[in-house]
Amino acid sequence: MLKKKCLNCSRNPKPFSPLFFLKKFISNEKLIPKILIAPVIIILFGVTIFPLIFAYYMSVHKMTIVNFWHPEFSGIGNYLEIIFGADFWYSLRFSILFMIIVTTIELFLGLFMAIYFDRPIRGKRFIISFILIPLGIAPALFGIMMKLMLNEFVGIVPFILRQLGITFHFFKDFASSLITLIWVDVIQWTPFVFIVLYAAVQALPKEPMEAAIVDGASKWQLFRYITLPMLKRTLIVILVFRIMDALKTFDTIYVMTGGGPGISTTTLSVYIFKLALIRGDFGLAAAATILFLYLATIVISFALKYMRREKVI
Amino acid sequence: MGEEKKINRRDYLKYTGAGIGGLIVGGAIGYLAKPREVIEKTVTAPGATATTTIEKTIEKTVTAAPVTTTVTQTAAPAITTITLNWFPGPESDAVVPIVDWWNKYMTPKTGVKVELTLFGRAEHFEKVASLLLAKSPEPDIVWMAYTVGRVYEHLEPLDEWFANPEVYPYSLDHYVKAALDAFRVNGKLYGIPTDMNTSLLMYRKDLMPEPPKTLDEMVEMARKFTKKYNPASQTDYGFAIQGKNIWFNSYFWVDLYVSYGGVPFEPGREVEFVESLDSPTAIKVLDIYVTMYKEGLSPPDSVDYEYAETNAALAAGKVAMALQWNAALGELRDPKKAPLVYDKIGAAPVPGKDKPGRSEIHVHGPGLNKYSKKKEAAFKWLAFMTTFKFQMEYLKNGGFTGSTAILYNPIAQKIRTEIPELADIYRDGWAMTTHAQLIPLHDVLTRNINSALVGTKTPEEALKDAKKEMLELLKKS
Numbered sequence: 001m002l003k004k005k006c007l008n009c010s011r012n013p014k015p016f017s018p019l020f021f022l023k024k025f026i027s028n029e030k031l032i033p034k035i036l037i038a039p040v041i042i043i044l045f046g047v048t049i050f051p052l053i054f055a056y057y058m059s060v061h062k063m064t065i066v067n068f069w070h071p072e073f074s075g076i077g078n079y080l081e082i083i084f085g086a087d088f089w090y091s092l093r094f095s096i097l098f099m100i101i102v103t104t105i106e107l108f109l110g111l112f113m114a115i116y117f118d119r120p121i122r123g124k125r126f127i128i129s130f131i132l133i134p135l136g137i138a139p140a141l142f143g144i145m146m147k148l149m150l151n152e153f154v155g156i157v158p159f160i161l162r163q164l165g166i167t168f169h170f171f172k173d174f175a176s177s178l179i180t181l182i183w184v185d186v187i188q189w190t191p192f193v194f195i196v197l198y199a200a201v202q203a204l205p206k207e208p209m210e211a212a213i214v215d216g217a218s219k220w221q222l223f224r225y226i227t228l229p230m231l232k233r234t235l236i237v238i239l240v241f242r243i244m245d246a247l248k249t250f251d252t253i254y255v256m257t258g259g260g261p262g263i264s265t266t267t268l269s270v271y272i273f274k275l276a277l278i279r280g281d282f283g284l285a286a287a288a289t290i291l292f293l294y295l296a297t298i299v300i301s302f303a304l305k306y307m308r309r310e311k312v313i
Numbered sequence: 314m315g316e317e318k319k320i321n322r323r324d325y326l327k328y329t330g331a332g333i334g335g336l337i338v339g340g341a342i343g344y345l346a347k348p349r350e351v352i353e354k355t356v357t358a359p360g361a362t363a364t365t366t367i368e369k370t371i372e373k374t375v376t377a378a379p380v381t382t383t384v385t386q387t388a389a390p391a392i393t394t395i396t397l398n399w400f401p402g403p404e405s406d407a408v409v410p411i412v413d414w415w416n417k418y419m420t421p422k423t424g425v426k427v428e429l430t431l432f433g434r435a436e437h438f439e440k441v442a443s444l445l446l447a448k449s450p451e452p453d454i455v456w457m458a459y460t461v462g463r464v465y466e467h468l469e470p471l472d473e474w475f476a477n478p479e480v481y482p483y484s485l486d487h488y489v490k491a492a493l494d495a496f497r498v499n500g501k502l503y504g505i506p507t508d509m510n511t512s513l514l515m516y517r518k519d520l521m522p523e524p525p526k527t528l529d530e531m532v533e534m535a536r537k538f539t540k541k542y543n544p545a546s547q548t549d550y551g552f553a554i555q556g557k558n559i560w561f562n563s564y565f566w567v568d569l570y571v572s573y574g575g576v577p578f579e580p581g582r583e584v585e586f587v588e589s590l591d592s593p594t595a596i597k598v599l600d601i602y603v604t605m606y607k608e609g610l611s612p613p614d615s616v617d618y619e620y621a622e623t624n625a626a627l628a629a630g631k632v633a634m635a636l637q638w639n640a641a642l643g644e645l646r647d648p649k650k651a652p653l654v655y656d657k658i659g660a661a662p663v664p665g666k667d668k669p670g671r672s673e674i675h676v677h678g679p680g681l682n683k684y685s686k687k688k689e690a691a692f693k694w695l696a697f698m699t700t701f702k703f704q705m706e707y708l709k710n711g712g713f714t715g716s717t718a719i720l721y722n723p724i725a726q727k728i729r730t731e732i733p734e735l736a737d738i739y740r741d742g743w744a745m746t747t748h749a750q751l752i753p754l755h756d757v758l759t760r761n762i763n764s765a766l767v768g769t770k771t772p773e774e775a776l777k778d779a780k781k782e783m784l785e786l787l788k789k790s
Contacts, residue, residue: 065442
C-alpha cells in the first residue's frame with residue numbers, strides 16, 4: 001500500500017529546533033500583536049510613564065541638584081509649600097487670564113480671516129503663505145525676533161510708530177508687557193486657527209448657502225445660522241488645542257519678559273521652569289508640575305466631555 | 314499621439330546598477346587620490362620678550378616642565394586621550410588652536426592627547442550638571458562657572474594636585490586672588506579661572522572726559538545727558554539700567570551697593586550680606602536706582618533690559634552710560650558692530666561713595682571631573698593651562714585670562730587694548746559667592762529690585778522681602 005505523501009511534511013521543522021519555535025511563534029495570532037506593539041510601549045514608557053512616575057517620586061522628596069542622589073523624603077511638604085505659596089496661585093491666575101484673552105482674540109481673528117479669504121482675491125496664495133510664516137518659526141526664536149523688532153532704539157515697530165507720532169513703550173510695566181505678549185502670541189498662533197478654519201470653510205457644502213440666499217437671508221444670517229453651526233465642530237477642536245497650548249505658554253514669555261516686571265507675567269510654565277532650573281529645587285518643581293497636571297486634566301476632561309456631547313470625537 | 318518610450322525592467326536594473334557601481338568606484342578612487350591635508354602652524358615662543366619677573370618665572374617653569382624632561386629620557390609614552398569640554402563660542406574658538414598645537418607637539422612628549430567636546434552654549438551648564446549627576450567619567454575636564462557651588466561634590470578638589478611639586482611644578486600666584494576665590498567652595502579650589510568677568514561703567518568718553526567716580530556724580534551726569542532735563546543733550550537718556558527680571562541682573566545693583574560701602578556678597582559672607590539688605594546703605598542705593606528710573610534718566614523699557622538691550626542702547630548712541638559686563642567692550646569698540654560709538658566708549662570702575670568702587674569677579678574655566686578615569690593625564694593639561702604660554706596664546710586667540718602676569722604684560726596690553734583700562738579693576742575686584750544657592754539668591758534679589766523699579770514695591774519693602782526670602786533659602790541649604 002502506498003503511503004500517503006504529506007505535502008507539507010517535508011517543510012515541517014524538527015520538533016524543538018529553533019525553526020520549530022519560530023514557526024510556532026509566528027503562527028500564534030494572540031502573541032504577534034503584542035510583540036509588534038512592544039517597541040511603542042517601551043518608548044512610551046520611557047518618554048511618558050517613567051517621567052511621570054519619577055515626577056511623583058521627586059514631588060515627595062526634598063530634591064535639589066546638590067542632593068540629587070540622596071534626597072530626603074518630605075511627604076506632602078512640597079505640595080503644601082506650593083499650595084500655600086502666593087506665587088503658584090498668581091502664576092495660575094495669570095496663565096488663565098492670558099489663555100482666555102489670546103484664545104478669544106485668535107479664534108475671532110482666525111474665523112474672520114477664514115471667512116474673508118473664502119472668496120476670489122488677487123494674490124491669495126501669496127498672502128496666505130505670508131500669513132503662515134510665524135507658524136513655522138520656533139516660539140523662542142519668534143520671541144527674540146519680536147523683542148528686537150520692538151526695541152526702542154533699533155526696532156522697526158517703534159520706528160514706524162514714531163513716524164506716526166505715537167510713543168509706546170512695550171515693556172514699561174505690567175499692562176504694556178501684557179499687551180505686547182498677547183499680540184506676539186496672536187501674531188504667532190492666529191495663522192494656525194486661520195488655516196484650519198479656512199480648510200473647514202472650503203469644505204462646507206454650498207447647497208445650504210444657496211438655498212438660504214434664495215430665501216433672502218442676509219450675510220449676517222448666513223454666517224450666524226449656516227456657516228457658524230457647520231463650523232462648530234472644527235471650532236471646538238481648535239479651541240481645545242489653543243486652550244491647552246496657551247495654558248502652558250513658556251518660550252515667548254521667558255524670552256521676552258522673563259516673567260517680569262516682578263512676577264507679573266509669570267505663567268505656570270515659567271514658574272515651574274524657574275523652580276527647577278533657577279532655584280534648582282526639583283522636588284518643588286515636580287509638585288507644582290503635578291498640581292498643574294491635575295488642573296489641566298480638569299479643563300481637558302470638561303473639553304472632552306463637551307466634544308463627545310457635540311459628537312466631535 | 315507620440316509613442317511612449319519604454320525600458321524593460323532588466324535594462325533598468327542593469328543601467329541603475331552600473332550607475333551606482335560607477336559612483337562607488339569613483340568615490341573610492343577620489344577618496345584615495347585626495348591629497349593629505351598639511352597643517353602648517355607657526356609656533357611662536359611666547360613670553361620671549363617678557364620683561365617682568367613674574368613672566369620670567371612662569372616662562373621658566375613652562376620650559377622646565379617635568380613632563381617634558383621625563384619624556385626626553387624615556388621612549389615615546391602610550392597615548393592617553395582625554396576629553397576636554399569647553400564653552401562654545403569665542404572661548405572655544407580661542408582654545409582650538411592651542412589644542413591643535415598641544416596634540417601636534419606635546420602629545421608625543423606627554424602621552425596626552427586632547428579631544429575637544431562642545432555642548433550648546435545656551436544649556437551648557439545644565440548639560441554639564443546632568444553628566445556629573447549621572448557620574449559620567451567623560452568629559453574628563455568640564456567647563457565650569459560661578460555655578461560650581463551646585464556641583465562641586467562631583468568635581469575633584471585641585472588643591473592637593475597643585476600642592477604636589479611632582480605633578481605641578483608651576484605656580485598659581487600670578488592669578489588674581491578674587492578669580493581663584495571665585496572658584497573655591499568651602500575653601501577648596503575646583504577650577505582654573507580661564508575667563509574672568511566683571512561689570513564696568515561704560516560711558517561716552519566724547520561727552521564726559523572723566524567718568525563719574527561716585528554714585529552721586531553718576532546720577533548728576535545721567536541727568537545732564539537726558540533730553541528730558543537737558544534738551545541740548547546728545548543722548549536721549551543718561552543711563553541704562555539693566556532691570557529685567559533675569560537672575561543675574563542683580564549683580565549690577567550689588568556692585569553699586571558694595572561700592573557704596575555695603576557688605577560684599579563674598580564666599581563665606583552670604584548671611585552677613587543678606588542680613589545687611591535692609592540697612593540704610595542698601596535702601597539708599599536701591600532708592601537712587603529706582604529714582605533714576607522713575608525720573609526718566611533710564612529708558613522706560615529698561616525694566617526689561619539685559620545684556621543685548623543695553624548694548625543696543627549704547628551702540629545706537631542713545632544712552633550716555635550703563636553698567637555692563639566687560640564682554641560688551643569688544644562689541645562696542647568694533648567699528649562694524651557699533652559704527653556710531655566704537656571710538657567713543659570708555660570703561661571705568663563702578664562708582665562708589667566717595668571714590669571709585671570695586672566690582673565682583675566671577676569666573677569661567679575648566680574643572681576636573683571627579684569620575685574621570687584619566688585624572689593624571691587630564692591634570693597634565695590643566696597644569697599646562699596655568700602657564701604663561703597657554704594664557705598668552707589664549708588671549709591672542711580672543712580669550713581672556715585671570716592672570717596678572719598677562720594683565721600687566723606690555724605685549725598682552727598691545728594685543729588687547731582694553732587691558733590697561735581693566736587690569737586694576739580686575740586686580741581690586743572681589744569674588745562673588747559660590748554658594749550652592751547662588752542663582753536662587755540672585756533670582757530673589759533681582760525679582761524684588763525689578764518690583765521696586767516698576768513701583769509695585771517700595772525700595773524698603775523690596776529689600777525687606779528679598780532679605781526674608783534669601784534667609785529662608787540660606788536656612789534650607
